[in-house]
Amino acid sequence: MLGSLFGKTTTACPYCYQQLDVAKVAFRCSGRGAPGRPACEEVTDLKLRRVFNDATPVMPAITQRGAVGSPTDANGEPLDVLGRSSATCGSCGGESGVRMCPECHSILPRSLDNDSPLFGLVGVRNSGKTVLLSVLHKELVRNVARRFDASIDTPGGSSGLARDLAQFEADMSGEQGSLPRQTPATGGQKKQPAVYEWKYVNKGKTSATIFSFYDSAGEDVSQQGEAMKQQYLGESSGVILLLDPFAFPENLSRAKERGVGTGANQDTPEGALNGITYMLQTSKKVKRNKRIKTPIAVVISKIDAFFDQVPANHPLRQSSSTDAVFDEAESKTIHDHVAAMVTRWGGDGLLRKLEQEYENFRLFGVSALGAEPEYLSARVNERGVLPLRVADPLLWLMADRNFIQKSDG
Structure with a gap:
Protein backbone atom coordinates (compact mmCIF):
# COMPACT_ATOMS: atom_id res chain seq x y z
CA MET A 1 0.00 0.00 0.00
CA PRO A 109 -13.69 1.17 1.18
CA ARG A 110 -11.67 -1.82 2.40
CA SER A 111 -8.47 -0.58 0.75
CA LEU A 112 -8.61 2.94 2.20
CA ASP A 113 -5.34 3.77 3.92
CA ASN A 114 -3.67 6.90 5.24
CA ASP A 115 -2.30 7.88 1.84
CA SER A 116 -5.38 7.48 -0.36
CA PRO A 117 -5.59 10.57 -2.59
CA LEU A 118 -8.53 12.93 -2.84
CA PHE A 119 -8.83 14.93 -6.02
CA GLY A 120 -11.08 17.97 -6.32
CA LEU A 121 -12.55 18.83 -9.71
CA VAL A 122 -13.30 22.53 -9.86
CA GLY A 123 -14.81 24.40 -12.77
CA VAL A 124 -16.09 27.84 -13.63
CA ARG A 125 -19.70 28.25 -14.63
CA ASN A 126 -20.40 26.86 -18.13
CA SER A 127 -17.10 24.95 -18.21
CA GLY A 128 -18.88 21.63 -18.75
CA LYS A 129 -17.71 20.12 -15.48
CA THR A 130 -20.66 17.77 -14.94
CA VAL A 131 -20.46 16.63 -18.57
CA LEU A 132 -16.76 15.90 -18.14
CA LEU A 133 -17.29 14.00 -14.89
CA SER A 134 -20.07 11.94 -16.46
CA VAL A 135 -17.89 10.91 -19.39
CA LEU A 136 -14.85 10.39 -17.14
CA HIS A 137 -16.89 8.03 -14.96
CA LYS A 138 -17.44 5.72 -17.93
CA GLU A 139 -13.87 6.11 -19.17
CA LEU A 140 -12.48 5.09 -15.78
CA VAL A 141 -14.49 1.93 -15.28
CA ARG A 142 -13.99 0.81 -18.89
CA ASN A 143 -11.12 2.14 -21.01
CA VAL A 144 -8.72 3.27 -18.26
CA ALA A 145 -9.26 0.05 -16.31
CA ARG A 146 -8.53 -1.96 -19.46
CA ARG A 147 -5.48 0.14 -20.32
CA PHE A 148 -3.85 -0.34 -16.91
CA ASP A 149 -5.13 -3.89 -16.36
CA ALA A 150 -6.92 -2.65 -13.27
CA SER A 151 -10.26 -2.95 -11.56
CA ILE A 152 -11.81 0.50 -11.12
CA ASP A 153 -15.23 0.72 -9.54
CA THR A 154 -17.35 2.63 -7.05
CA PRO A 155 -17.13 0.76 -3.71
CA GLY A 156 -20.27 2.45 -2.40
CA GLY A 157 -22.27 1.04 -5.28
CA SER A 158 -24.41 3.04 -7.64
CA SER A 159 -25.44 5.81 -5.26
CA GLY A 160 -24.97 9.54 -4.78
CA LEU A 161 -22.90 11.35 -7.38
CA ALA A 162 -21.68 8.10 -8.98
CA ARG A 163 -25.30 7.15 -9.68
CA ASP A 164 -26.04 10.59 -11.12
CA LEU A 165 -22.97 10.54 -13.36
CA ALA A 166 -23.88 7.14 -14.78
CA GLN A 167 -27.39 8.42 -15.53
CA PHE A 168 -26.09 11.62 -17.12
CA GLU A 169 -23.77 9.61 -19.38
CA ALA A 170 -26.64 7.31 -20.37
CA ASP A 171 -28.80 10.33 -21.22
CA MET A 172 -26.05 11.84 -23.38
CA SER A 173 -25.44 8.55 -25.19
CA GLY A 174 -29.16 7.90 -25.62
CA GLU A 175 -31.42 8.74 -28.52
CA GLN A 176 -32.17 12.26 -27.27
CA GLY A 177 -28.54 13.08 -26.49
CA SER A 178 -29.53 15.37 -23.63
CA LEU A 179 -26.81 17.27 -21.77
CA PRO A 180 -27.09 17.51 -17.95
CA ARG A 181 -28.21 20.75 -16.36
CA GLN A 182 -25.82 23.03 -14.53
CA THR A 183 -24.86 22.00 -11.00
CA PRO A 184 -26.74 24.12 -8.42
CA ALA A 185 -24.71 26.01 -5.84
CA THR A 186 -24.36 24.17 -2.53
CA GLY A 187 -23.99 27.18 -0.24
CA GLY A 188 -21.52 25.13 1.78
CA GLN A 189 -23.89 22.14 2.22
CA LYS A 190 -21.99 18.85 1.85
CA LYS A 191 -22.79 16.60 -1.09
CA GLN A 192 -21.73 13.00 -1.50
CA PRO A 193 -18.79 12.77 -3.92
CA ALA A 194 -18.12 9.97 -6.38
CA VAL A 195 -15.61 7.60 -4.76
CA TYR A 196 -13.52 5.19 -6.83
CA GLU A 197 -11.34 2.23 -5.88
CA TRP A 198 -8.44 1.41 -8.24
CA LYS A 199 -7.00 -2.11 -7.77
CA TYR A 200 -4.23 -3.84 -9.66
CA VAL A 201 -1.85 -6.77 -9.17
CA ASN A 202 1.77 -5.78 -8.51
CA LYS A 203 4.37 -8.57 -8.17
CA GLY A 204 1.71 -11.08 -7.25
CA LYS A 205 0.06 -8.85 -4.65
CA THR A 206 -3.05 -6.73 -4.97
CA SER A 207 -2.40 -3.01 -4.56
CA ALA A 208 -5.13 -0.42 -4.37
CA THR A 209 -5.88 3.20 -3.81
CA ILE A 210 -9.00 5.27 -3.28
CA PHE A 211 -9.76 8.60 -4.91
CA SER A 212 -12.86 10.71 -5.00
CA PHE A 213 -14.30 13.55 -7.05
CA TYR A 214 -16.60 16.26 -5.78
CA ASP A 215 -18.88 18.16 -8.17
CA SER A 216 -19.33 21.74 -6.96
CA ALA A 217 -21.05 24.56 -8.81
CA GLY A 218 -18.81 27.12 -10.51
CA GLU A 219 -20.09 29.89 -8.28
CA ASP A 220 -18.96 27.88 -5.23
CA VAL A 221 -15.30 28.57 -5.99
CA SER A 222 -15.13 31.75 -8.08
CA GLN A 223 -15.31 34.02 -5.03
CA GLN A 224 -12.97 33.77 -2.04
CA GLY A 225 -15.82 33.70 0.46
CA GLU A 226 -17.55 30.82 -1.30
CA ALA A 227 -14.30 28.98 -2.03
CA MET A 228 -13.51 28.93 1.69
CA LYS A 229 -16.69 26.90 2.29
CA GLN A 230 -15.47 24.12 -0.01
CA GLN A 231 -13.71 21.92 2.53
CA TYR A 232 -12.85 19.26 -0.02
CA LEU A 233 -10.35 21.64 -1.67
CA GLY A 234 -8.34 22.02 1.51
CA GLU A 235 -8.09 18.25 1.94
CA SER A 236 -7.38 17.44 -1.70
CA SER A 237 -4.15 15.76 -2.81
CA GLY A 238 -4.48 17.39 -6.21
CA VAL A 239 -6.83 19.79 -7.97
CA ILE A 240 -8.26 19.67 -11.48
CA LEU A 241 -9.37 23.15 -12.55
CA LEU A 242 -11.69 23.12 -15.56
CA LEU A 243 -11.87 26.34 -17.56
CA ASP A 244 -14.29 27.43 -20.28
CA PRO A 245 -12.25 28.52 -23.34
CA PHE A 246 -15.08 30.83 -24.42
CA ALA A 247 -14.60 32.87 -21.22
CA PHE A 248 -11.17 34.16 -22.25
CA PRO A 249 -11.29 37.79 -23.49
CA GLU A 250 -10.31 37.08 -27.10
CA ASN A 251 -12.89 34.29 -27.47
CA LEU A 252 -16.02 36.21 -26.46
CA SER A 253 -16.92 37.02 -30.07
CA ARG A 254 -16.58 33.35 -31.04
CA ALA A 255 -18.87 32.45 -28.15
CA LYS A 256 -21.47 34.94 -29.36
CA GLU A 257 -21.31 33.55 -32.90
CA ARG A 258 -22.02 30.04 -31.62
CA GLY A 259 -24.72 31.05 -29.17
CA VAL A 260 -22.66 29.96 -26.18
CA GLY A 261 -23.85 31.45 -22.90
CA THR A 262 -21.29 33.87 -21.45
CA GLY A 263 -23.48 36.37 -19.65
CA ALA A 264 -22.53 39.19 -17.31
CA ASN A 265 -22.22 36.72 -14.41
CA GLN A 266 -19.80 34.48 -16.29
CA ASP A 267 -16.79 33.71 -14.12
CA THR A 268 -13.40 34.56 -15.57
CA PRO A 269 -10.66 31.92 -15.65
CA GLU A 270 -8.42 34.10 -13.48
CA GLY A 271 -11.25 34.66 -10.99
CA ALA A 272 -11.68 30.91 -10.49
CA LEU A 273 -7.94 30.41 -10.10
CA ASN A 274 -7.74 33.26 -7.58
CA GLY A 275 -10.49 31.70 -5.44
CA ILE A 276 -8.85 28.28 -5.44
CA THR A 277 -5.40 29.74 -4.79
CA TYR A 278 -6.64 31.66 -1.76
CA MET A 279 -8.37 28.56 -0.40
CA LEU A 280 -5.29 26.37 -0.82
CA GLN A 281 -2.92 28.97 0.62
CA THR A 282 -5.13 29.32 3.68
CA SER A 283 -5.94 25.65 4.29
CA LYS A 284 -2.40 24.43 3.60
CA LYS A 285 -0.90 27.30 5.64
CA VAL A 286 1.39 28.35 2.80
CA LYS A 287 3.89 31.04 3.80
CA ARG A 288 3.78 34.31 1.88
CA ASN A 289 7.11 33.72 0.16
CA LYS A 290 6.34 30.09 -0.74
CA ARG A 291 4.42 28.45 -3.55
CA ILE A 292 1.59 25.93 -3.18
CA LYS A 293 2.82 22.33 -3.29
CA THR A 294 -0.55 20.78 -4.16
CA PRO A 295 -0.35 19.86 -7.88
CA ILE A 296 -2.97 21.49 -10.09
CA ALA A 297 -4.07 20.29 -13.52
CA VAL A 298 -5.50 23.24 -15.46
CA VAL A 299 -7.85 21.88 -18.08
CA ILE A 300 -9.27 23.73 -21.07
CA SER A 301 -12.60 22.07 -21.84
CA LYS A 302 -14.45 22.07 -25.18
CA ILE A 303 -11.12 22.04 -27.03
CA ASP A 304 -12.95 20.66 -30.08
CA ALA A 305 -14.37 24.16 -30.67
CA PHE A 306 -10.80 25.38 -31.26
CA PHE A 307 -9.41 22.60 -33.42
CA ASP A 308 -8.80 25.20 -36.11
CA GLN A 309 -5.93 26.38 -33.89
CA VAL A 310 -4.42 22.90 -33.51
CA PRO A 311 -2.52 21.08 -36.31
CA ALA A 312 -4.29 17.92 -37.46
CA ASN A 313 -1.35 15.70 -36.49
CA HIS A 314 -0.82 17.28 -33.06
CA PRO A 315 -1.22 14.96 -30.01
CA LEU A 316 -3.95 17.28 -28.72
CA ARG A 317 -6.20 16.05 -31.54
CA GLN A 318 -5.23 12.40 -31.20
CA SER A 319 -6.57 9.74 -28.85
CA SER A 320 -4.62 8.97 -25.69
CA SER A 321 -2.09 6.17 -25.73
CA THR A 322 -3.25 2.66 -24.87
CA ASP A 323 0.05 1.84 -23.16
CA ALA A 324 -0.06 1.25 -19.40
CA VAL A 325 2.09 4.31 -18.65
CA PHE A 326 1.58 8.07 -18.58
CA ASP A 327 3.40 9.63 -21.55
CA GLU A 328 5.21 12.55 -19.92
CA ALA A 329 6.84 13.83 -23.11
CA GLU A 330 3.54 13.90 -24.98
CA SER A 331 1.86 15.63 -22.05
CA LYS A 332 4.51 18.36 -22.03
CA THR A 333 4.01 18.88 -25.77
CA ILE A 334 0.29 19.39 -25.18
CA HIS A 335 1.04 21.69 -22.23
CA ASP A 336 3.19 23.94 -24.40
CA HIS A 337 0.60 24.19 -27.17
CA VAL A 338 -2.26 24.90 -24.75
CA ALA A 339 -0.13 27.59 -23.08
CA ALA A 340 0.38 29.26 -26.46
CA MET A 341 -3.38 29.13 -27.13
CA VAL A 342 -4.21 30.60 -23.71
CA THR A 343 -1.74 33.43 -24.31
CA ARG A 344 -3.35 34.14 -27.68
CA TRP A 345 -6.76 34.23 -25.98
CA GLY A 346 -5.64 36.92 -23.51
CA GLY A 347 -4.95 34.52 -20.64
CA ASP A 348 -1.28 35.34 -20.11
CA GLY A 349 -2.12 36.69 -16.64
CA LEU A 350 -3.46 33.27 -15.65
CA LEU A 351 -0.22 31.63 -16.75
CA ARG A 352 1.84 34.09 -14.70
CA LYS A 353 -0.35 33.38 -11.67
CA LEU A 354 0.29 29.66 -12.03
CA GLU A 355 4.04 30.19 -12.33
CA GLN A 356 4.14 32.46 -9.28
CA GLU A 357 1.82 30.54 -6.95
CA TYR A 358 2.26 26.81 -7.76
CA GLU A 359 5.27 24.51 -7.63
CA ASN A 360 3.67 21.93 -9.91
CA PHE A 361 1.06 22.58 -12.59
CA ARG A 362 0.22 21.20 -16.02
CA LEU A 363 -2.06 22.44 -18.81
CA PHE A 364 -4.43 20.11 -20.66
CA GLY A 365 -6.95 20.33 -23.47
CA VAL A 366 -9.88 17.90 -23.41
CA SER A 367 -13.17 17.27 -25.14
CA ALA A 368 -15.82 15.34 -23.23
CA LEU A 369 -18.05 15.04 -26.30
CA GLY A 370 -15.53 14.95 -29.16
CA ALA A 371 -17.44 17.54 -31.19
CA GLU A 372 -19.34 20.73 -30.49
CA PRO A 373 -22.89 20.10 -29.21
CA GLU A 374 -26.03 21.93 -30.26
CA TYR A 375 -25.56 24.75 -27.77
CA LEU A 376 -29.07 26.22 -27.84
CA SER A 377 -30.91 22.90 -27.47
CA ALA A 378 -28.28 21.43 -25.09
CA ARG A 379 -27.96 18.25 -27.12
CA VAL A 380 -24.99 16.13 -28.14
CA ASN A 381 -23.69 16.35 -31.71
CA GLU A 382 -25.33 13.82 -34.03
CA ARG A 383 -22.03 11.90 -34.14
CA GLY A 384 -22.59 10.88 -30.53
CA VAL A 385 -20.26 11.02 -27.52
CA LEU A 386 -16.63 10.57 -28.62
CA PRO A 387 -14.46 11.77 -25.69
CA LEU A 388 -10.91 12.94 -26.24
CA ARG A 389 -8.23 12.84 -23.51
CA VAL A 390 -10.68 13.29 -20.61
CA ALA A 391 -8.65 11.00 -18.31
CA ASP A 392 -5.29 12.70 -18.94
CA PRO A 393 -5.48 15.20 -16.02
CA LEU A 394 -6.31 12.44 -13.52
CA LEU A 395 -3.59 10.17 -14.89
CA TRP A 396 -1.06 12.99 -14.55
CA LEU A 397 -2.00 13.39 -10.89
CA MET A 398 -1.76 9.63 -10.36
CA ALA A 399 1.64 9.51 -12.08
CA ASP A 400 2.79 12.45 -9.97
CA ARG A 401 2.10 10.30 -6.90
CA ASN A 402 3.98 7.37 -8.50
CA PHE A 403 0.85 5.25 -8.51
CA ILE A 404 1.21 4.67 -12.25
CA GLN A 405 4.44 4.73 -14.25
CA LYS A 406 5.64 7.64 -16.36
CA SER A 407 7.37 7.38 -19.70
CA ASP A 408 9.37 10.14 -21.36
CA GLY A 409 8.74 8.51 -24.71
Missing part, protein backbone atom coordinates in the same frame (compact mmCIF):
# COMPACT_ATOMS: atom_id res chain seq x y z
CA LEU A 2 1.19 3.50 -0.74
CA GLY A 3 0.58 4.59 2.84
CA SER A 4 3.66 2.70 3.99
CA LEU A 5 5.84 4.83 1.71
CA PHE A 6 4.80 8.12 3.21
CA GLY A 7 4.08 7.23 6.83
CA LYS A 8 1.03 9.46 7.24
CA THR A 9 -1.01 8.85 10.38
CA THR A 10 -4.28 10.26 9.03
CA THR A 11 -6.11 10.74 5.78
CA ALA A 12 -9.39 12.42 4.92
CA CYS A 13 -12.67 10.58 4.60
CA PRO A 14 -13.32 10.25 0.84
CA TYR A 15 -16.96 11.20 1.45
CA CYS A 16 -17.03 14.08 3.96
CA TYR A 17 -13.34 15.10 3.79
CA GLN A 18 -12.97 15.24 7.58
CA GLN A 19 -9.65 14.01 8.98
CA LEU A 20 -9.67 10.27 9.63
CA ASP A 21 -7.30 7.81 11.32
CA VAL A 22 -7.86 4.39 9.73
CA ALA A 23 -6.78 2.77 13.01
CA LYS A 24 -9.70 4.46 14.81
CA VAL A 25 -12.77 4.02 12.63
CA ALA A 26 -16.41 3.43 13.53
CA PHE A 27 -18.39 0.30 12.61
CA ARG A 28 -21.83 -0.57 11.32
CA CYS A 29 -23.63 -3.71 12.48
CA SER A 30 -23.33 -6.53 9.93
CA GLY A 31 -26.93 -7.62 10.53
CA ARG A 32 -25.84 -11.08 11.69
CA GLY A 33 -26.60 -11.47 15.38
CA ALA A 34 -24.87 -13.86 17.77
CA PRO A 35 -26.49 -17.32 18.13
CA GLY A 36 -29.71 -17.08 20.11
CA ARG A 37 -29.98 -13.28 19.84
CA PRO A 38 -32.24 -11.34 17.46
CA ALA A 39 -30.54 -9.53 14.59
CA CYS A 40 -30.57 -5.74 14.42
CA GLU A 41 -32.94 -4.02 11.99
CA GLU A 42 -32.30 -1.14 9.62
CA VAL A 43 -32.80 2.39 10.92
CA THR A 44 -32.26 5.96 9.75
CA ASP A 45 -28.68 6.95 10.54
CA LEU A 46 -28.80 10.39 12.15
CA LYS A 47 -25.27 11.33 11.08
CA LEU A 48 -25.88 10.38 7.46
CA ARG A 49 -29.06 12.42 7.50
CA ARG A 50 -27.41 15.41 9.17
CA VAL A 51 -24.32 15.48 6.93
CA PHE A 52 -25.72 14.40 3.55
CA ASN A 53 -29.49 14.65 4.07
CA ASP A 54 -29.62 10.89 3.44
CA ALA A 55 -32.41 9.16 5.37
CA THR A 56 -32.10 5.78 3.62
CA PRO A 57 -32.54 3.00 6.26
CA VAL A 58 -29.25 1.21 7.04
CA MET A 59 -27.95 -1.17 9.69
CA PRO A 60 -27.28 0.70 12.96
CA ALA A 61 -23.91 2.01 14.05
CA ILE A 62 -22.13 0.09 16.81
CA THR A 63 -22.09 2.51 19.73
CA GLN A 64 -21.16 2.66 23.39
CA ARG A 65 -24.84 2.52 24.27
CA GLY A 66 -25.42 0.72 27.54
CA ALA A 67 -25.93 1.67 31.14
CA VAL A 68 -27.19 5.06 32.26
CA GLY A 69 -24.44 7.62 31.91
CA SER A 70 -22.95 6.18 28.71
CA PRO A 71 -20.94 8.87 26.87
CA THR A 72 -22.68 10.91 24.18
CA ASP A 73 -21.55 13.38 21.54
CA ALA A 74 -22.48 17.06 21.20
CA ASN A 75 -25.83 16.08 19.67
CA GLY A 76 -26.72 13.79 22.56
CA GLU A 77 -26.15 10.61 20.53
CA PRO A 78 -24.17 7.61 21.90
CA LEU A 79 -20.49 7.67 20.98
CA ASP A 80 -19.30 5.20 18.35
CA VAL A 81 -17.11 2.25 19.26
CA LEU A 82 -13.79 2.94 17.53
CA GLY A 83 -11.20 0.43 16.40
CA ARG A 84 -9.04 -0.78 13.52
CA SER A 85 -10.68 -3.82 11.96
CA SER A 86 -13.80 -5.00 13.81
CA ALA A 87 -16.17 -4.46 16.73
CA THR A 88 -18.91 -6.36 18.54
CA CYS A 89 -22.44 -4.98 18.34
CA GLY A 90 -23.81 -4.39 21.83
CA SER A 91 -27.39 -4.95 20.65
CA CYS A 92 -27.20 -8.26 18.77
CA GLY A 93 -23.78 -9.53 19.85
CA GLY A 94 -22.62 -10.00 16.28
CA GLU A 95 -19.08 -9.28 15.15
CA SER A 96 -18.73 -6.71 12.35
CA GLY A 97 -15.88 -5.57 10.16
CA VAL A 98 -17.99 -3.01 8.27
CA ARG A 99 -15.87 0.11 8.75
CA MET A 100 -17.31 3.60 8.49
CA CYS A 101 -16.26 7.20 8.99
CA PRO A 102 -16.92 8.40 12.56
CA GLU A 103 -17.92 11.85 11.26
CA CYS A 104 -20.42 11.07 8.49
CA HIS A 105 -21.06 7.30 8.90
CA SER A 106 -20.30 6.54 5.24
CA ILE A 107 -19.00 3.01 4.64
CA LEU A 108 -15.24 3.13 4.06
